Amino acid sequence: MKVLGNRAKADWSAPLPAERAGASVRLSGLRRSFGPTKALNGLSLDIAPGELVALLGPSGCGKTTALRVLAGFETLDAGHVLVDGQDLAGTPAQKRDMGMVFQSYSLFPNMDAVDNVAFGLRMRGHAARARRDKAGELLDLVGLAVEAKKFPHQMSGGQQQRVALARALAIEPRVLLLDEPLSALDAKVRLQLRQQIRSLQQRLQTTTVFVTHDQEEALSIADRVCVMRDGRIEQVDAPADLYARPATPFVAEFVGTMNRIPGVTESGGVRVLGRLLAMRGEGTTNPGVPVDVLVRPEALSLSDAPGSDGRGIVTNKTFLGAVTRVQVLVEDGLGVQVDQPSEEVATLALGAPVGVFIAAPDVLTAERRAPAAFHEAPSN
Amino acid sequence: MGESAQVSAASHRSIPAGDPGPVATRRGAGGAFEDDVSGRTWRSRVSPFVGLAPFALYTLVFLGIPALAIVYGAFQKPSGGFTFENLRLATTGIYRTGYETSLELAVISSVVPGIIGLLLAYAIHTSKSTNLRRIVSTSSGVFANFGGVPLAFLFIATLGTTGVATTWLRDLGIDPYQHGFDLYTLSGVALVYMYFQIPLMVLVITPALGGIRSTWREAANNLGARSWQFWRHVGGPVLLPSVLGAVLLLFGSALSAYATAQALTSGSIALTPIQIGTFLNGNVLAGEQNVGKALGFGMIVIIMVVMLLYGILQRRASKWLR
Numbered sequence A: 001m002k003v004l005g006n007r008a009k010a011d012w013s014a015p016l017p018a019e020r021a022g023a024s025v026r027l028s029g030l031r032r033s034f035g036p037t038k039a040l041n042g043l044s045l046d047i048a049p050g051e052l053v054a055l056l057g058p059s060g061c062g063k064t065t066a067l068r069v070l071a072g073f074e075t076l077d078a079g080h081v082l083v084d085g086q087d088l089a090g091t092p093a094q095k096r097d098m099g100m101v102f103q104s105y106s107l108f109p110n111m112d113a114v115d116n117v118a119f120g121l122r123m124r125g126h127a128a129r130a131r132r133d134k135a136g137e138l139l140d141l142v143g144l145a146v147e148a149k150k151f152p153h154q155m156s157g158g159q160q161q162r163v164a165l166a167r168a169l170a171i172e173p174r175v176l177l178l179d180e181p182l183s184a185l186d187a188k189v190r191l192q193l194r195q196q197i198r199s200l201q202q203r204l205q206t207t208t209v210f211v212t213h214d215q216e217e218a219l220s221i222a223d224r225v226c227v228m229r230d231g232r233i234e235q236v237d238a239p240a241d242l243y244a245r246p247a248t249p250f251v252a253e254f255v256g257t258m259n260r261i262p263g264v265t266e267s268g269g270v271r272v273l274g275r276l277l278a279m280r281g282e283g284t285t286n287p288g289v290p291v292d293v294l295v296r297p298e299a300l301s302l303s304d305a306p307g308s309d310g311r312g313i314v315t316n317k318t319f320l321g322a323v324t325r326v327q328v329l330v331e332d333g334l335g336v337q338v339d340q341p342s343e344e345v346a347t348l349a350l351g352a353p354v355g356v357f358i359a360a361p362d363v364l365t366a367e368r369r370a371p372a373a374f375h376e377a378p379s380n
Numbered sequence B: 001m002g003e004s005a006q007v008s009a010a011s012h013r014s015i016p017a018g019d020p021g022p023v024a025t026r027r028g029a030g031g032a033f034e035d036d037v038s039g040r041t042w043r044s045r046v047s048p049f050v051g052l053a054p055f056a057l058y059t060l061v062f063l064g065i066p067a068l069a070i071v072y073g074a075f076q077k078p079s080g081g082f083t084f085e086n087l088r089l090a091t092t093g094i095y096r097t098g099y100e101t102s103l104e105l106a107v108i109s110s111v112v113p114g115i116i117g118l119l120l121a122y123a124i125h126t127s128k129s130t131n132l133r134r135i136v137s138t139s140s141g142v143f144a145n146f147g148g149v150p151l152a153f154l155f156i157a158t159l160g161t162t163g164v165a166t167t168w169l170r171d172l173g174i175d176p177y178q179h180g181f182d183l184y185t186l187s188g189v190a191l192v193y194m195y196f197q198i199p200l201m202v203l204v205i206t207p208a209l210g211g212i213r214s215t216w217r218e219a220a221n222n223l224g225a226r227s228w229q230f231w232r233h234v235g236g237p238v239l240l241p242s243v244l245g246a247v248l249l250l251f252g253s254a255l256s257a258y259a260t261a262q263a264l265t266s267g268s269i270a271l272t273p274i275q276i277g278t279f280l281n282g283n284v285l286a287g288e289q290n291v292g293k294a295l296g297f298g299m300i301v302i303i304m305v306v307m308l309l310y311g312i313l314q315r316r317a318s319k320w321l322r
């Protein structure tokens, strides 16, 4: 990240010089307890140079703690943080060269945007002129050149977060740490800024850890998504793999929309909606056990000639563009969501009888849970 | 008791915490303004001030009218007619000394307790114990309101020439009165004032300290700032307007405190409030009846000048808030 000047402005898709590639990060066996709470419980993660990893997980699973450990704000009970192979154990926060963007209100209220962005350079003893130039460039980069003289309270939330991003980038950090930087913003700004962060990050090749509890945000921005649960990692994978092949029921339900359909194990797999399907994952292999089969809406299909199993009636249709999400009430009050190409279900009326079948070769199963028939992952 | 009145004023004072607050709140204020423009009834425009009416009336009756009476009287001969004689007397001789000593006392007992109180409040603020915080804020409320004769007596009984602590120290071979200490001097009075000024500072400045967000400190750290650099560039400037306001409050409290000093020194040091008190008690030379009012007028002028200085400093210190 040497020059952010004209070249950067001129061509957003310019190929990256090799020497700009960010640092590698290795977290190994991180443990941190607060009293009885194990905020981090043996978390290990390798991040490649220039990679953007999203830490995704429910509230309280230790995402912020992991980030704060990396930044040096939190001590470890056990484990190591290595950046470019170097252990940061004895390095205080102010010497770590990590740019952090907080959830909200972290700009210095007594400084205008330029001074905020230039602060890190000031601490590094850069000359006033040089740091103002650089701050100007960065504000330009995040599209805020006009707001340079504004104080934080004169800016909108989205503008403040962009200044915070510019401020973190100004020190050319080895690692960029983002702790739910968009969660205080409204949906539209969130989307814009998310894309902006991603394109900046790809251009600067800064190794980045992005904390979020919004699965859509994680899937759309990250090279790899790391799903956390109770202080440890449940699965790390590229977004597409995570979505298509969740390793555990927890991940399956946390990422994307998931139907839970009751089934019973047999020796050859699991019987569900009248069919026998192969099982994958760590589910039980004993026959005769009631389980829930986890199926994505797009892995379900509708037939208009209902057989004896999987019969139901259409209760709702939601047009989503190319696909339409059809809600079907199958037997025993079980509702499932089925994604179908919109043109195929265009004439389907509410109340129409349909058959539901699973169009996947194998399925993930989870312990049988009582009534909730399908599960919608929280969207923010 | 002068001190008590000052303190109750303190607790109603809102100190800018340096926190601009969420965006939505400010937008809300703008919205209210737009409502006015879009033609609401006179009622909606007047009603916000109706609530202020009792306060305005109170201020007029107990501050405005007496102040006018003082200013008027300061320029009146006892027999009637305009004169500068009262003012001349009030600014020379013992009365001039009174002003000088009062100012010195007010400066010392606002700046020193201001600094000590700030450090104390910071120490308490950063301590993890919520119990400690609760105990200190409650006891500060109590101590800050403790003044006048009981306070003077408390100090005389402990640190007076025959006080408990003095005797005890003397037995140990250290006589404070042999080492330049004297409770009945200006520095003695300043020491006694600390007793309520420090807790007052703690009370007033603690909310402002609470306005310093921990994310600012962490962001500064993260960007390479050490702790002192954070205070130099962020924490200090953000806190400064509040500190100025609080010290001004201490200044006013010290300048006008009467009962404590009177009880402690029985008038042996010249302080303007005590001198005014003498006039109120009627111990006046013929022809000088109105010098007391001139002294009061001088106090008003001092406070106004200090307020003006404060206003200028405050504007400069809080540039970023506007």
Ligand SMILES: Nc1ncnc2c1ncn2[C@@H]1O[C@H](COP(=O)(O)OP(=O)(O)OP(=O)(O)O)[C@@H](O)[C@H]1O
Pocket: A034, A037, A038, A039, A057, A058, A059, A060, A061, A062, A063, A064, A065, A066, A213
């Ligand atoms: N300073 C602290 N003192 C005590 N407990 C803490 C502290 N910081 C975190 N915890 C606890 O550690 C656990 C993990 O917290 P953390 O802030 O890392 O969660 P998170 O994944 O960031 O959650 P969220 O999505 O709500 O921000 C929580 O149970 C939290 O209560």
Ligand SMILES: [Mg+2]
Pocket: A063, A064, A065
């Ligand atoms: Mg968090």
